[in-house]
Amino acid sequence: MRVLVVEDELPLAKLIRQGLIADGLLCDVAIKGEDALWMADATPYDVVCLDVNLPGIDGFETCRRLRASGVATPILMLTARDAVEDRISGLDTGADDYLVKPFDFGELLARLRALTRRPAAAGGTEIVVGDLVLDPVTHRVTRGGTAIELSVKEVQILEVFMRRRGEVLSRLQILEGAWDNGYENRSNVVDVYIRLLREKIDRPFGVTTLKTVRGAGYRLDEA
Known part of the structure; x- marks a missing residue:
């Protein structure tokens, strides 16, 4: 799950980010x-965590x-305002849920998970490529x-490949898909993880599904 946190209180933003990464x-x-x-237009986030009281345009206008620009990503609004009118305003502008500060971090996580489950509720959360199955919510992987x-x-990283099965992904595309904007672009980090994945999802099963496309990147095929 990739989350965009929109919060101008830097200490709180840092705490939320650290908790989500953990x-x-x-x-x-x-x-x-x-x-x-x-940022929401340029990156396919799974959910936006949006504070109401922001400098410039506030959370409602954001x-x-x-x-209005067509971003359908679920939005959870955070605010210290607990008046019913404010909650109505947030929901009427397009928010999907509302959480009043101060909040319990466990509840924040639960609400984020609930929001990301909604679009997939009819078809389940599992991603399947051949006999390889990944549940992004529980992190359970089977072959x-x-x-x-x-x-x-x-x-x-595996989720990035499985969602784009059969596509050749460059190292930059893999970095952008599996790391947040704070990652360090080290030249060999992707190659290291690809080797680790092959040792776990391919070699024990006698298959080669995570393939190198020389000069272009990597591709995940069905077994």
């Missing part, structure tokens, strides 16, 4: 509504503009019914 999520931070507009233990980062 829970295995990717997180980018914007401190102004104007920044949130172009939400309205996001919806042919056999469980595979992966680290959080390995799951994130």
Whole structure:
């Protein structure tokens, strides 16, 4: 799950980001509504966590503009305002849920998970490529019914490949898909993780599905 946190209180934004990353999520931070507009348009976030009281355009206007520009990403509004009128305003501008500060971080995580489940509720959350199955919510990975233990980062990278099965992905595309904007672009980090993934999802099963496309990148095929 990739989350955009829009919060101008930097200590709070930092705490939220650290908590989300510790829970295995990717997180980018914007401190102004104007920044949130172009970031949400440029990156396919799974959910936006949007504070109401922002410098420049406030959260209500940011939400309205996001919806007007065609961004359908679920939006959770955060605010210290607990008046019913404010909650109605937030929902009417296009927000999907509302959480009043101060909040319990566990509740924040639960609400984010609930929002990202809604679009997939009819078809389930699992991603399937051949006999390889990944549940992004539980991080459970199996091949042919056999469980595979992966680290959080390995799951994130595998999800990028499985969502774009059969496509050749460059190292930059993999970095952009599995790391947030704070990643360090080290030349060999992708190659290291690809080797680790192959040792876990391919070699024990006698298959080669995560393939190198020389001069272009990597591709995940069905077994």
